[in-house]
Amino acid sequence: MATVKDVARLAGVSTATVSRALAAPDKVAEATRVRVERAAAQVGYSPNANARSLRTNESKTIVVIIPDISNLFFTEVIKGVEDIAQKYGYKVLVGDFNHDLTRGQRYLELISSRQADGVLLLSAELPIELILDEEGESRFPIVTACEFYKDSGIPSVRVDNEYSVQVATKSLLEMGHTKIAMITGPMENPLCSDRLRGFERALAQTKIVTPAHYVVSGDFTLASGYKLGGQLLSLEDRPQAIFCHNDEMAIGVLKVAREMQINVPKALSVIGFDNTAFSEYCSPELTTIHQPRRLIGETAMKLLLDILAQRKPNPEMVLPTQYLVRGSTASPQIES
Amino acid sequence: MATVKDVARLAGVSTATVSRALAAPDKVAEATRVRVERAAAQVGYSPNANARSLRTNESKTIVVIIPDISNLFFTEVIKGVEDIAQKYGYKVLVGDFNHDLTRGQRYLELISSRQADGVLLLSAELPIELILDEEGESRFPIVTACEFYKDSGIPSVRVDNEYSVQVATKSLLEMGHTKIAMITGPMENPLCSDRLRGFERALAQTKIVTPAHYVVSGDFTLASGYKLGGQLLSLEDRPQAIFCHNDEMAIGVLKVAREMQINVPKALSVIGFDNTAFSEYCSPELTTIHQPRRLIGETAMKLLLDILAQRKPNPEMVLPTQYLVRGSTASPQIES
DNA sequence: CTGAAAGCGCTTACAG
DNA sequence: CTGAAAGCGCTTACAG
16 A cells, blocks of 8 residues: 555655645645645555544544444434535444444444544433543533433434424324323333323323323334234223334334224324334325434534534534324224 | 553553553463553553554454445344454444445545455445456455345355246246236346346246336335336236335335225235335235345355455355245236 | 564654 | 654564
């Protein structure tokens, strides 16, 4: 591999000048710049990023850490991150830790090993001590997106989960539903407790009493929606509507309802969350809550860029959702 | 950040010994090892990967380059890659180039900038000159998986696309179908031409003549399946079966058929490819061809590891598929 | 088993 | 505008 030395020799200048000509063309005479550029091209020079990072102490790389890369929700967020990062000359590494905390920690270590300058964390599963020191300060530049650590002071970008669910629940109530169940995500997530609270708040404004067994906890997968949906639909006092904490679980409910010959939306209304691609391709099409995923990614990346540049950022950004009524919800009808 | 120097000082040894104690514990006296380890822990030592890579000329990192991270097919392959990489002490970077060749090239440059030791390429979109030199030799350690460059000599891991499609097409023929259409992926992909060939071969063994307009070319998205499916189903000589080059497009066809009130499988059989998660959750469940995605990822990573270790690898590995008959295919019936 | 020393390839004050 | 020189933090032949 050619190095600055090779370029310098060929261009008849010092390595310092090569470095300047390539990095700060205006600090160098026009003619020199041209000579260096030609020489660089001729020897096929490609800078050694390790040497540069070692010297400058920055890698111009950020790592986005996600719990599960096969979750469609995250992948769209990543696209937004990449768009902005690219525009500002940052490389993006995607680290999927597959819900394995040891693996997640290893991605965090890209910071201490100086391979990344900052972290975009799309999860709240990692122990917060890994992120905050004893004074409650971030150990490194970090932004959380979608998921977040409640009252941690860690900058985050997300939607108003509580409000979004409250709105959708109200619409269900207005349609005349009185027996509404909910399949949550893992309840450790602040995001899920917020969504559950929105649900409860909406119900609290009515006289409806929801039995405890109407709220069950899944894990965001198709399979868990299928299983828990089947469970809810086998209840004596079968719910007329099931609100799921994401689209995948809602699609699982759709499947089990079909198998149990329970018509959606006539005998059962189903709501998802996220508005991922398949929500428009299932049958019936899913009523859901749109999250501006790409925008979340873009905003989070911009925030991280601000932090890396020491600009004081807005520590918490809440982006708007949109309640999308499609074919999977309707007024409850007499059951056949 | 603490460095070897700090550890050396505290442990009362040289930096050389620190380095050895941490990297090759058996080259050092037991007592020294313990002292160094304690000192390292005490000062919170974390090795600077850039310095190490600069010195050793390897990063212990591989990059897997994919055209679209929101494609479920790829994400499962990545999981397999990660499992193996992790086991052998390699870090995995995921680079999504979003079908943007400039971006793809930038990920390839992680090699020349020495941030990655090898490439796992899940695409055949990038110009082959970026990969092979004038002599047709790989410029760097690389393995392609799923997609591949035909007759390029680049090591690849994939399935027998031609044979898989041939088998499924035959089953359609045996069911009594005579009017079978195909929605392909982008025809630049060798993978797609192989699948098309399998289709044609199966038909060639019969007297059935398939009109040219029965073969249309999509782009692997839900939307393109929907659109092209609608097109095929609006034909005067409407096909009785549509074979799609992936599940997404097949699910798009399912949707348009539903809207056109064409019953699947009674009036239309639909076949996908890949066996991705949603294929079991659509209605009807999709008949498809299972690809061992995780195994593909594992195998490809092992192959790359062999190449990195200069072990002569098997340059082309073909893994078995499985034809899964589910609810979206049936014998053609009199149309209503 | 251990240390002194060189060097990986870059960038950047400093001096001119 | 340009160059000589130092140094980022590590590892590894070499010598003892």
